Amino acid sequence: xxxxxxxxxxxxxxxxxxxxxxxxxxxxxxxxxxxxxxxxxxxxxxxxxxxxxxxxxxxxxxxxxxxxxxxxxxxxxxxxxxxxxxxxxxxxxxxxxxxxxxxxxxxxxxxxxxxxxxxxxxxxxxxxxxxxxxxxxxxxxxxxxxxxxxxxxxxxxxxxxxxxxxxxxxxxxxxxxxxxxxxxxxxxxxxxxxxxxxxxxxxxxxxxxxxxxxxxxxxxxxxxxxxxxxxxxxxxxxxxxxxxxxxxxxxxxxxxxxxxxxxxxxxxxxxxxxxxxxxxxxxxxxxxxxxxxxxxxxxxxxxxxxxxxxxxxxxxxxxxx
Numbered sequence: 001x002x003x004x005x006x007x008x009x010x011x012x013x014x015x016x017x018x019x020x021x022x023x024x025x026x027x028x029x030x031x032x033x034x035x036x037x038x039x040x041x042x043x044x045x046x047x048x049x050x051x052x053x054x055x056x057x058x059x060x061x062x063x064x065x066x067x068x069x070x071x072x073x074x075x076x077x078x079x080x081x082x083x084x085x086x087x088x089x090x091x092x093x094x095x096x097x098x099x100x101x102x103x104x105x106x107x108x109x110x111x112x113x114x115x116x117x118x119x120x121x122x123x124x125x126x127x128x129x130x131x132x133x134x135x136x137x138x139x140x141x142x143x144x145x146x147x148x149x150x151x152x153x154x155x156x157x158x159x160x161x162x163x164x165x166x167x168x169x170x171x172x173x174x175x176x177x178x179x180x181x182x183x184x185x186x187x188x189x190x191x192x193x194x195x196x197x198x199x200x201x202x203x204x205x206x207x208x209x210x211x212x213x214x215x216x217x218x219x220x221x222x223x224x225x226x227x228x229x230x231x232x233x234x235x236x237x238x239x240x241x242x243x244x245x246x247x248x249x250x251x252x253x254x255x256x257x258x259x260x261x262x263x264x265x266x267x268x269x270x271x272x273x274x275x276x277x278x279x280x281x282x283x284x285x286x287x288x289x290x291x292x293x294x295x296x297x298x299x300x301x302x303x304x305x306x307x308x309x310x311x312x313x314x315x316x317x318x319x320x321x
Contacts, residue, residue, distance in 0.1 A: 122298075
């Protein structure tokens with residue numbers, strides 16, 4: 001049984017920019033202390049400190065590769081398109097038709113051609129980014145730096161950590177990318193909304209009374225709908241935050257969990273071959289869980305984007321009654 005006198009909590013070491021779990025260990029009867037220290041950097045790390053290449057991080061490398069991979073796949077499927085598709089063209093057209101039907105069911109036939117390119121790209125890009133982080137070497141192969149100053153907390157042991165910078169990092173485990181996608185979507189959402197219903201139509205849809213009401217009833221409950229409209233505007237302003245943090249949090253948590261499970265056997269001073277086998281087998285259940293989570297998060301992100309477009313572009317037919 002675990003000794004509950006040592007309960008873990010998460011802290012951020014600003015010197016190493018690592019999420020760390022303390023206390024340093026949970027004590028199991030008969031097994032001794034088991035470290036539970038996570039070592040996945042909270043931030044994407046540049047290959048050069050400052051300067052003009054400060055933006056070139058390990059997540060930018062993978063993000064660029066995935067973007068080029070999608071462009072290559074689209075070019076390959078359409079370069080020599082056949083009337084009766086076969087092979088990769090057949091799969092590509094099946095994917096596009098399936099995604100288009102899903103978008104059309106949500107936003108309607110009129111808006112589907114306008115927003116489908118963005119929504120389909122978001123889904124494919126997010127799914128590939130999430131699953132790419134599960135490939136061997138992503139987040140695990142890199143170079144180390146000198147030991148940093150120890151993180152010391154009351155009632156914990158002093159630990160000297162070697163900071164390891166991975167050569168590659170999943171793009172969706174970088175808040176910069178998830179926030180960037182959310183902001184781009186909000187700009188497209190604003191354009192589609194204003195083009196479809198106009199500024200005045202959007203304000204009426206947000207703040208105006210809903211339903212077939214008499215004139216005196218509309219005036220009576222107008223303050224209520226005005227208050228609800230203010231709350232809705234705050235909700236719209238926070239959408240980029242919720243979209244980006246939801247995706248980032250799930251993928252980053254998965255990276256930490258996989259790292260913890262792959263190093264969980266290091267605490268027991270077991271033979272090297274046993275530790276190696278444990279580092280391969282222990283993460284397997286989490287690996288398959290992350291496959292599911294990666295696809296689910298791509299669906300959630302793109303589905304919420306489609307729903308936001310549908311909600312803001314729906315004409316209130318009863319507004320003028």
